[in-house]
Amino acid sequence: MAGFNTAITGLKAASTNLDVTGNNIANSSTVGFKASRTEFGDIYATAVVGAGSSNVAGSGVTVTDIAQNFEAGTTEFTSNNLDLAINGSGFFQLDDGQGGVTYTRAGAFELDKDGYVVSKTGKYLQGYGLDSEGNRLPIQNLAVDQKESPPQATSNIGLSFNINDAADPTLLSTPYDKDVPASFTYSTTVRTFDSLGNEHTVKYNMVEQRPVRDVYAVDVTFPDTLSISGVNVSFDAAGVPDATDLDNLRNTDKRIDTSTLLFTQDATAAAGVGSVSFETYAKYSSYGDMNISDSTGVNITPEPTERDANENYAYKLAVPTADTELNIGGVAIEISTNPTAPTLAEIAELISVRQTDIKDRNPNVESVSVVEEGGEFRLDIRFKAEYGNIGSEFSVTETDMATGAASSAVLTADTTKTYEGDNTYRGQYQMYAYLNGTELLDIGKSVDPGETGFSVNSTDTLSEVGAVMLGFDPTTGFLSSVNGTSFSVGATAPELTIKGADPANTETLITLDLSDSTQFASASIVKTSSQDGYTKGDLIGVSFAETGEMVASFSNGEKQNLGVVAFATFENQSGLQPAGDTEWGATLTSGNAVLNPPGTGLNGSLRSAALEQSNVDLSTELVRLIEAQRNFQANSKTLETLNTVTQAILQI
Template identity: 55%
Template sequence: MAGFNIAVTGLKASSTMLDVAGNNIANSSTVGYKSSRTEFGDIYTASVVGSGSSNTPGSGVTVSNIAQDFSSGTLEFTNNNLDLAINGSGFFQLDDQQGGITYSRAGAFELDKEGYVVSKDGKRLQGYGLDDKENRLPIGDLAVTQKEYPPKATSDMDLAFNIDDREDSTTLLPNYDKDKAGSYTYSTTVRTFDSLGNEHTVKYNMVEQRPEQEYKKYITAPASDVLISGAPAITVALAVGVPTAAAGFAQVTTTAKGPTGNNQEIWRLQDPVLKDLQETDPRIFAVEYYPDGAGSGELKIITRADSLEFGDLVVTDNAATPASLVPTATDTTGFVSSNEKQYFEFNAANFPTNTFNIKIAGVDIDISTGTGGMSAELVALAIRDRESDIIEANPLIQSVSWDADQGTNGALRVEYKPEVTPGSLNSVSVGVFDDNVSQLFAADSVAGGALDAHFTEPGDNSYDGVYRVYAYLNGDEALDLGKANDPGNGSATEPGPILIKFDPTSGILSSVNGEEVRTGAAVPDLLIKGADPANPNNVITLNLAGSTQFASDSIIKASDQDGYPKGDLIGVSFSGTGDMIAAFSNGEELKIGVVAIASFENQAGLQPSGDTEWSATLASGGALMNPPGTGLNGLLRSAALEQSNVDLSAELVKLIEAQRNFQANSKTLETLNTVTQSILQI
């Protein structure tokens, strides 16, 4: 009887259903496991009798397929960054290094001794390597091969701050001192790193420009020589109340206001005596004498703008027992202007054809014109070649140059430093010492006389919102921020302060080291030299964008630099798009690879191969590899594992169903056996 075979197929199918449900229940806690279900098909032996009819009862049941459910399981978060889960579709690709490629949803990975990312059974996770520009390389084994991160010297620095507009610059100490907080308005320190990874600091001191003033003390001079300050003291010979050229004085022919009225005769102390005096006491700017015509007069001593107090400046007579001379009046007249420029015009009609000597601010210059004369511009350029000597002898001068656009034939331009401005229009002496004076200088008609400036161009007399910025390496060594080097031709710089300016009406940064900050344009960068002791050629680019001068507390609004020391590997993490990121002890991170996710045209065609892994088959098609989050691939979750998608309640119900089916098929066998016994007993 066929019924016995039919009942047997039912028993076999029920047993398979029990096996599948039992396997699901057994793997209900297996990471990445996908539940299976038993699919049945009936068995018929076709025997057609007549059209559209059949008289066969069927041959039983068969297990047509054990299908897997690839729906995602619940994500459970862990404390291990190497635990990975795919939030969506896709599979991890694993390589066993023996030619076997499998696919898995179980993302419990770890690093082996060689730095490869491997599964629990040692198979290597596949992904994209990256080159130096983070371009993806062909798919291969993902590995962490960089165990340390080399140091990087600081090359870019951003600093934004607010300086309190309510700060009063007149309360600052008269002499700037980097070690005295009362001599600067605001200070901040930023850390940097050299090329070997050593940490340093750059301290910025910002000094608001004081309203420029010159303090003049008038002293009733005796009918004798005087001694002025210093060690050793400098003797100024007055020759019984009348100064002499031999003592270093020269008569100034311009009018000026002295202590007793206008249009007084003025004698001014010249180099080299003045230079010697300034070396003994650098606060002194100038010394002038106003004779009264009666054998005496007024001695005027002018101090620099940034040294408003005389302090230990002592003026005594030259008697056997010197007595201090007491100031009789003090004048606080402001300087002419900051960045004052003076122009001296040449007469180009007839230059001398022989060798002659000129003197600019105490510096002698020999000029050989040769046959045929020399143009005014070439004479000026010859003077320009001695610019450094002129500046060295006169520290108030910033530059000496030729300006072809001034006057008829051009003019020699003398520009003063913005920090210290001259006290008069005649502080620079330009003279000629031969018989051809009238031929060389149009404004001078006296042989050997000093040439006054043909005209003076005032500078900016407003100091509101103007700051000198100093920088120091480790709080001690002055740094080069771009201050024009003497002679200030723009091609070289030296350590020292640069100027920044804020618009007094808006508090917005308006100028950086002489470069205008235009609305909506980028703020000019400053180049810091000397801040890397390990590599003197390293230059740091400093940007002050966002800095302001508002009436609020002085604060740092932003501070950043791109240097760091050497770092050791402390961990690996993954982004949602599969980026494998190595973290180092110096705070830096490095993207070292990208996880590859496999997808299939027919994932139901994958062949289970154990260890919650599958192999590709002809039915599934080849793997399509792409990063997470692209196409239909799910995103990657680090420090998470996908749990089994087994529904225990459903599996227990399936056990009941399989048991019932088994019992029913057993009953079929029992019934058939009874029928058979009955037949045998007939």
């Protein structure tokens, strides 16, 4: 009777189902475990093919497949960065070091004694190595092979600040002294590291230019030649400089206002004896060294004096012989000679009482005053320095009231008391840099004209220790020039090069970027500050990014990518062969593994400090267990029934 065999196949199938279900239940807490399902097929020993029906009893049941469910399990987070979970599709690839390669979703990894990332069974996690440029290398064993981070000398500094426009440069103490805070407008410090990892500081002092001009004067006897900033300037016996020499000086030393180059005759001496004087622009007051030498090459550079950068008009007062209208900046003052001409003191009083009117009508006027010296009276009109040269914006005229013709009866120009204005100081700062607050650094200041290394072509000019000029647009407050190079708002500021800030390596150069610095009327603050140097660091931990990068963290705050975890995918993951320890092996049915970093193609992302739990549903498995048990009992009943029938036949 074939029924016995049929019942036996049913018992075997039910037993296999019990085994599979029991295995699922047993691994309900196994990390990365994938539940299996028993699939059955019926058995027919023969098949009749024809026009009629086939009345053939089946031969039982067979297990056609034990299929695995690769649905993702629940992700649970842990406190161990080496616990990894795959959020999406893919498998970790493991290598046992003997050529055996398996795949798993169980990401409970750890470091072995050699720093390799291994599974709990000691197999090596596979990934991409990285070269020094961060390019991926072929698949290999991932390892934490960097136990320390070597020091790196600072090579780039980014610094942006706001410096208070409301600060009054005229209140600064002079001369500038790095140890006297009252002599500079603002100061800030950035830490740096040398090539051995020692920490240092670079302190920056900003000194706002004051509205003054430096005045140089040397005693001379002409005809002779002076060397000014390395340019030979010849003077004739009357003290007039050679025009060509003057052009050369103007093109060589941009600090000098050559229009002020003047020979003043000594009234008590012979012709050609006196002094040569000139002024620097207010932008460059107290900036750099001046070099003046006589025809024999002897240095005769004096200490400069200062004069205010305000424009000044000066006139000697005289008593008119006819009625005259004096018009000062649009304010008319009548001076009558009837019945008698006024005295100089009375004329001075007429002007003085109108000072407020003149200032109200002319915002660029700082003061109007009449000064008495040795019985003579002088009218001084002083303009605010920030207006620079006033020119035709302000006029002083005289008119004969009887004829309406221009007159010069009251005022006579006093040229010795007249100065041009100069507002080039506005928004200008000298910036000094000091290593550890003491040693003045070379931050790109060009060698002064007349010194060795100077060149008219600024690209060929050597640099020296000292201050560089920073310029802010006085109308917008944005940084507009660095060390003489101008740039537009929003553009990257020209970089400065700092030399000598690495005591361990004199060849180290540091690039300083001051972009986005401003001069607004608010508190002086640092807006951003950064530098790329650091000291030696020891390994303190390893973590993984979502895209698979294995990142080492060091005690100096640095991070370094050591490799990238590789994810394996298959054309048919159901064809994978279980290999135990929640691992699978590739087969012909599954196809070869396709390896890519996480987050690329169909790969899922990587989660650090997380583990994928078993995907077993205990409720479902318990129901299946009951079903398998009843199937087994039913097939046992079939055997029992067939046995009874057989006994009955034997008793006939």
